[in-house]
Amino acid sequence: MKLTCYWSDFLDLLFPRCCEACGKALVGTEETICTSCRITLPRLSQDSIISSSVKSKFVATPEVKDALAYLVFTKKGKVQELLYALKYKGNQEVGRVLGIMYGQELMEQGQVPPADLIVSVPLHPRRLKERGYNQSDAFAQGLSEATGIPWSGAVLSRTRYTKTQTGKSRAERYENMSGVFRVNQKEVVKGKQIVLVDDVLTTGATLDACVEAMKGLNCTVYIMTIAAAQI
Template identity: 55%
Template structure:
């Protein structure tokens, strides 16, 4: 056992680290999410029972070539615990870690094309300042690291401050985000990978796509960390 291992064990003893999903103490080289949770978090497999639900969210947009969701969100479950830690408790490491985990599975499945640009769904500047970061940026960063694809959190911007989408119907959500995005600079690829945290009705992502289409983007892949189940 080397000096670094001793030091890590000492730090864990004095300042115990816990899994962001289950709150059980992390062991050895475990980081952010314990090994058991990494394996057992409920996956939303692209060929599983939720595949049609995910696919039909964007059936009216033929430019969307594929939609992939990593995990299933249930109230009081581990995925909710992780997303709450990311969005409301300032645990930014959760975002990068979840993005890397998702990205690794996408790479293994050869799900994404070469030459695409990853864009995160933006927050309004006022909301981002209040939170201190955009959780979708962190997810996109992790996916980028795993997939070796470039990403940007500034090319797509939100120009209007809107009410939360929570509790709204799909038509209300569409109205709420209508015309709120803009492209801030030229995009040199026609293929975009859009990253968001939770897939509900898909209204926000749909508005992002409509904005990007006007900027000349032709093909889209949608990645979300979790599917909200109703």
């Protein structure tokens, strides 16, 4: 045991592991995100304006019972660093760790939705091949580990490759996303309570298109994302 500790300290000296949020060296048993960042990351308060804005994006979608986001996304902030590491630096562990943290906090607050299944928003196979993994799967996996609700990344599939949504207006995003998703396993979700997860919530067009694909299957949907943008 002691030897293992010395060995890991020695490896830390040779190959410093850094916090993906603040860049400082991780120490001891810290993994992926340092203790200080874990405590101070900007949680989205349930009674905030952004939280109301998140919920309001789905008022026209009766299947969506609630919409929650874990963190507040601000440009150049720590949450942006984390999402960058998750999506562009190949560190899917960031998604899993944030899923575990969020799941644990929801458990402590008694706020875990009464769901049967956690479903992740899929990537198009081409994007999946480029990235090597789906960042929403990593978040779903972490949430599942903390809450005990099973997860699946195979319920939905993306039938069309869509270019980046950045720079598109709200209406353009909705138009761009409409009809993009298909339910592969209708029997798995029929009549079920689903937690639908994605990395960031901006206009809600992507998540809305997923719910649209599940229409007619009598699902109740809870949206959960790692972060919500301040718009």
